[in-house]
Each structure stands twice: as C-alpha cells, then as structure tokens.
Amino acid sequence: MELLRTEKLTMKFGGLTAVNQVDFSIDKGQTVGVIGPNGSGKTTFFNLLTGIYEPADGKIFFEGKLINGARPDKNFKLGIARTFQNGRLFWGLNVLENVMIGLHTKQRSFIWEAVTHNLRAREEENQAIGKAREIIGYFSEHLLQEQDTLANSLSYADRRRLEICRALISQPKLLILDEPSAGMDPNETENLVKDIRKIHNIQPHISIIVIEHDMGLIEGLADRVMCFNYGQKIAEGLFEEVSKNKEVVRAYLGEEEEHVSA
Ligand SMILES: Nc1ncnc2c1ncn2[C@@H]1O[C@H](COP(=O)(O)OP(=O)(O)O)[C@@H](O)[C@H]1O
Ligand SMILES: [Mg+2]
Numbered sequence: 001m002e003l004l005r006t007e008k009l010t011m012k013f014g015g016l017t018a019v020n021q022v023d024f025s026i027d028k029g030q031t032v033g034v035i036g037p038n039g040s041g042k043t044t045f046f047n048l049l050t051g052i053y054e055p056a057d058g059k060i061f062f063e064g065k066l067i068n069g070a071r072p073d074k075n076f077k078l079g080i081a082r083t084f085q086n087g088r089l090f091w092g093l094n095v096l097e098n099v100m101i102g103l104h105t106k107q108r109s110f111i112w113e114a115v116t117h118n119l120r121a122r123e124e125e126n127q128a129i130g131k132a133r134e135i136i137g138y139f140s141e142h143l144l145q146e147q148d149t150l151a152n153s154l155s156y157a158d159r160r161r162l163e164i165c166r167a168l169i170s171q172p173k174l175l176i177l178d179e180p181s182a183g184m185d186p187n188e189t190e191n192l193v194k195d196i197r198k199i200h201n202i203q204p205h206i207s208i209i210v211i212e213h214d215m216g217l218i219e220g221l222a223d224r225v226m227c228f229n230y231g232q233k234i235a236e237g238l239f240e241e242v243s244k245n246k247e248v249v250r251a252y253l254g255e256e257e258e259h260v261s262a
Pocket of ligand 2: 042043044
C-alpha cells in the first residue's frame with residue numbers, strides 16, 4: 001500500500017533548480033534511502049515533503065490526498081515526522097523531557113497544563129513519562145540509562161538517537177531522517193544502523209526515508225534506494241544495483257575530484 005508519492009516534484013532557488021521533476025513513492029512499512037553527492041538536492045527534497053518549502057511545480061500525495069503547500073505543523077498532524085541534519089534539541093532539558101516534547105502537539109495543551117500543575121495535567125504527565133521511557137527503552141537501552149542527562153551533555157550519536165525517539169513518540173506514519181550518521185565514526189554509525197532497524201519492531205507499519213551521503217549506512221538498512229545528482233533522480237532500485245550504477249559512481253567520483261581540486 002502506497003503511503004506517499006511525488007510527481008515531477010520541482011523546487012527552484014532563483015535560477016537554480018535544486019529538485020528537478022522527481023517522481024518518487026514509498027509504501028507503508030518500507031524503508032527507502034535517498035543518496036547523492038553534497039548539494040544534489042536531498043535536503044531540499046525533504047523540505048518539500050515536510051512542507052517547509054512549497055514546490056515550484058509538481059505534486060505530493062500522502063495517503064492519496066494532495067498535500068502541496070501544507071505547512072509543516074499540518075503535515076506533522078497527518079503523520080509526517082522528521083529529524084534535522086543539524087540536530088534540533090532542547091539543550092537545557094534532559095533526555096526524557098526532550099522525548100516528551102514530541103507529544104505536545106498530540107496531547108492537548110500538555111505543556112501549558114503541566115505548568116499549571118492541575119490534576120489532569122499530572123495524569124497526562126505521568127502517561128507521557130511512561131510512553132517516553134517505553135520508546136527510549138525499545139530503541140536504545142543505553143539511552144534509557146541516560147534519561148536524566150541534559151541533551152547538551154550527550155555524545156553526538158546519542159543526540160541523534162534522542163531526536164529519533166522524539167519523532168517516534170508522535171507515532172508518525174512517515175519518519176524522515178536527514179543524514180542521521182553526520183559527524184559519527186564508523187563504529188557509532190554501525191550501532192545507529194542497528195537501532196534504526198529496530199524501529200520496525202516498535203512500529204511495524206511506519207515508513208522511513210533516510211537521506212544519506214554515506215552509502216555504507218544505507219546498505220543493509222533500506223529496501224530501496226534513490227540517487228540524486230544536480231536535483232534529478234539518476235537511479236533507483238536495490239542498493240546492490242544502484243551502488244554499481246555507472247552514473248551514480250561517476251557522481252560520487254566527481255565529488256571526490258572536486259575535493260581534490262578545491
Ligand atoms: N535556502 C536555499 N537557498 C538557496 N539555495 C539553496 C537553499 N537550500 C539549498 N540550496 C541549494 O540547492 C542545492 C541543493 O541543496 P541541498 O538540498 O541542501 O543538497 P544536499 O542535501 O543533497 O546536500 C545546492 O546547490 C544548495 O546550495
Ligand atoms: Mg543535506
């Protein structure tokens with residue numbers, strides 16, 4: 001069953017076409033990787049899906065309904081949750097509190113009532129704590145042991161884990177991860193991949209789109225891969241096929257050459 005589909009999705013910044021006529025689709029329960037060199041349009045594509053940008057052209061369907069131009073909060077309520085390439089956490093709050101924040105749009109005026117400390121708020125707060133601990137525990141036992149640690153004292157890898165837990169607690173239908181392994185070493189990346197694979201144990205029907213510049217992370221994680229170059233989809237299919245595709249290899253090699261000459 002299809003969850004999301006784009007048709008000829010296009011985004012322009014002035015004279016630059018950052019996303020160029022992209023046809024894409026993801027089914028319920030599927031994990032799709034989006035790869036491509038730096039600057040190829042991956043993040044822009046995601047910003048279109050979540051509603052941060054309005055497409056210059058093309059269409060986005062979510063559960064069969066056209067969602068072009070819907071704002072991020074509306075898309076979040078529909079069930080589209082995301083993490084950011086440069087992590088956005090509440091640095092002065094602890095792990096548990098950061099995950100509980102992910103509930104606030106689902107639970108009516110949760111934060112406000114928590115502040116006024118009335119009885120119902122207490123109940124909601126206890127439920128929220130329970131849910132948050134459950135999600136964190138399923139995803140990463142190690143992070144659960146850090147539940148009282150402030151976000152700003154966490155390792156880079158645990159910050160990414162925390163972001164993912166915060167997104168998961170809203171029980172999204174679609175989870176979009178933008179370069180989850182950014183800034184991590186190969187060992188940390190491998191452990192994160194294992195944790196991301198556990199998401200389907202918690203929420204079997206969730207669909208996941210993972211943007212990654214690093215092809216190693218996508219291998220063994222995604223059912224299917226799409227590769228961007230200069231805003232266009234240049235390849236799509238199984239990882240084994242796409243990673244050997246001549247145009248894909250050339251795009252990544254071209255990037256290395258740019259680094260050498262820079
Ligand atoms: N807000 C913006 N304004 C102008 N140009 C942008 C903006 N965001 C991205 N771009 C440009 O669009 C292209 C695609 O960028 P991006 O989607 O961030 O690539 P990726 O995530 O694949 O590294 C790049 O050339 C980038 O410089
Ligand atoms: Mg990016």
